[in-house]
Amino acid sequence: MKQQAICPKFEKAISLLSRRWTALVIYQLLLGTQRFNEIQSAIGISGKVLSERLKELEQQGIVIREVIPATPVVIEYSLTEKGQSMEPILHSIESWSQQWMRTELD
Amino acid sequence: MKQQAICPKFEKAISLLSRRWTALVIYQLLLGTQRFNEIQSAIGISGKVLSERLKELEQQGIVIREVIPATPVVIEYSLTEKGQSMEPILHSIESWSQQWMRTELD
């Protein structure tokens, strides 16, 4: 029995989104440009993993890192067009979670 | 500066989908009821991790495990209504990946 192979583009997207924190970082940046510490405190990720994730997302062309020459230098992270285009993914997760997820509180 | 807390339902959904293989298992079961070895060979997951994932998804009410009393016994996995309702999530990832992902081949 021949199994249909999974599309490599889809598999790549899935492996990106299946890394812990990746989706939450993108979700956070959908709210707008943010700095390292803002993202960190918003989602509760460690500095180490956040810096790894931001580098990965930069390499994938999803996030841009901008060094603003102020005093002191400010580093801003935002989504590229590719990153922005992930909004429907995050929103489908969000609306599914509202319909189907139960926490201890409800 | 007060950061808006992330909705616990959304966070729970994200943490489910951020575990490796989870999304691919659901994607595979969207094609229909399947047996352990079918899922395993379709997505290339190890038996150990597949059995862990299926148990988690069963506990979340996303997957049902059915023991069919044939000779020999057949065990079938399928999606519940909750599981089926994740289709739009997987499809949004799929269509995003078609538009934006590049493999070495293209």
Add this chain to the structure above:
DNA sequence: TAAACTTAGTTACATAAAGTAAGTAAAATT
């Protein structure tokens, strides 16, 4: 009838990823 195979896993051990906590460098504030 015995040997080998299949299915749906489990177990033991190895490697990789993530978490924690402390450290750092450059500049600003006290």
Add this chain to the structure above:
DNA sequence: AATTTTACTTACTTTATGTAACTAAGTTTA
């Protein structure tokens, strides 16, 4: 001069995942 802030990095620990071998119950093959 000492402390604070930002955007990280480093060292170490814990957790997750991978690999390979094993199992039990039944089936097919020699």
